[in-house]
Every structure is written in C-alpha cells, then in structure tokens.
Amino acid sequence: MAPPAIIAPSILSADFAALGDACSRTIHQGADWLHIDIMDGHFVPNMTFGAPVVTTIRKHVDRPQTAGGKGTFDCHMMISEPKKWVTSFKGAGCECYTFHYEAAVSSTAATRPQDETSERTNPKDMIRYIHEVGMKAGIAIKPGTPVDVLYDVLDSRSENEVPDMVLVMTVEPGFGGQSFMAEMMPKVQELRKRYPDLNIEVDGGLSEKTVDQAAEAGANVIVAGSAVFGASDPGAVIQRLRDAVERRR
Ligand SMILES: O=C(CO)[C@H](O)[C@H](O)COP(=O)(O)O
Numbered sequence: 001m002a003p004p005a006i007i008a009p010s011i012l013s014a015d016f017a018a019l020g021d022a023c024s025r026t027i028h029q030g031a032d033w034l035h036i037d038i039m040d041g042h043f044v045p046n047m048t049f050g051a052p053v054v055t056t057i058r059k060h061v062d063r064p065q066t067a068g069g070k071g072t073f074d075c076h077m078m079i080s081e082p083k084k085w086v087t088s089f090k091g092a093g094c095e096c097y098t099f100h101y102e103a104a105v106s107s108t109a110a111t112r113p114q115d116e117t118s119e120r121t122n123p124k125d126m127i128r129y130i131h132e133v134g135m136k137a138g139i140a141i142k143p144g145t146p147v148d149v150l151y152d153v154l155d156s157r158s159e160n161e162v163p164d165m166v167l168v169m170t171v172e173p174g175f176g177g178q179s180f181m182a183e184m185m186p187k188v189q190e191l192r193k194r195y196p197d198l199n200i201e202v203d204g205g206l207s208e209k210t211v212d213q214a215a216e217a218g219a220n221v222i223v224a225g226s227a228v229f230g231a232s233d234p235g236a237v238i239q240r241l242r243d244a245v246e247r248r249r
Contacts, residue, residue: 005245008033010225012176020060029235033072035223040079044174051092058093098138124161140167147187171204176225180205185217192218211244
C-alpha cells in the first residue's frame, strides 16, 4: 500500500502581507504540511523570500510532533546553490529540505573546483548532508529531466544517502497558477512501481480536476497553491484532495 495522503498547500498563492495568519489558518483547515517555495531569480525566473521569512512564519505554526507530521515545513528550494542554505533553513524551522537534482548536478560540474564546499554538492552528498543537519531530504526533478536519473540515489546502499521524498514537477518551476502537465504521470507511475513506500510529491497545477490523475499514478503528497488559496472553502478543497489520494491507496 502506498504511503498516506499528505496535502501540502503551496503558500506561493497566499497573501504575503499576512503570511503568518494564512499559514496558521491553512493548517487549521486541514493541511498536513505547508509547501514553501524558495526561488532565487537564477535557478528559476522568479524570486520569493529566504530563511528570515520562514523563521517568522514558524512562530505561527506549531512544530510537528512526529517526523513528517502535521505542521511540517516542506521547503522546495528552487535555487542554484542548494547546499549553501541547508543550515539556515534548519535554523529557520524547516523540517524537509527539497533541492533540485539539476542544481546539484550543475554545481558538481565543478565550475569552482577549489571551493571547499563543492565536495558536498552531488545528489548523494547533498542528501547525506541534509540528514546530518537534521532534516528530511527531498529531491526534485523538472519536467525535462527523466526519472531514471534518480535511481542512483534511491537505490543507494547507504540509508543516509536515500531521499525521504521525490518531487516530480508537473509545471516548469517558477510560477503558480500554471496548467498541470499530465505527461509527467509516467514518471510517477514508474517511481511508485519501483518504490512502493516512497513519498512521491507532485507540484504544479494540482486541483480537484487534476488530482485524480496524480493519485491514480501513485502520488501521495499533493501540493496545491491556487486551488487552495483561491477557494472560497479551502478546507473542503483540502479534504477532497485527500479523499482522491486515499481512495487509490
Ligand atoms: O513550485 C511551484 C511553482 O514553481 C508552486 O508550488 C506550484 O506551481 C503551486 O502552484 P499552483 O498549485 O497554483 O500550480
């Protein structure tokens, strides 16, 4: 059986002027996690905010009582230098740090071989480092990246190098409110077939109209921004997203 449904509203679509209230309300409306999109204007063509803002919203949301429990801050790092911010985000109150495979691989290309931090910027070393710092580690792939690049980490014999979650992007990262790319579903199906216990997250264009396809393919962690924050009854939307996943477990 696939892992339980986890509904993670993306606060990218929340009112940034009232983020603390928006986050606390969303958790009370039934969200499991908060999906926090960090964009650097370089890895993606948009910018959001950094660790100081995460520190302030953490004050409005109780920390999870168990690993991966309600209130988990699921930080999606759409940034070119993911290693640089691991300790800051841990300090800010992030529990799950998801970096992009593409960013880790391009740092490993050793553009700065003498940089003493470069030895940690391949995917396995990044995952180990995030674990050592004390967070769950997620690894994300953009729509153009094939899923099989992840098998090396997912099949690692060292538990510390295995990600706790894979994020399959269902839009090009950078902006909320885009259309769901159903053509990403074979990646999810393949992952679910190979890794029955893995947390598989989908992000981009998820709504009551598209969640069935994601759930059918095997996704259990559903990120939804505009569908939740744009709804007149966000709690009902969260419940329907959850039901769609639970029906297929
Ligand atoms: O990572 C993201 C964009 O890069 C967002 O999390 C995502 O797009 C969610 O927004 P929506 O549900 O409105 O598509």
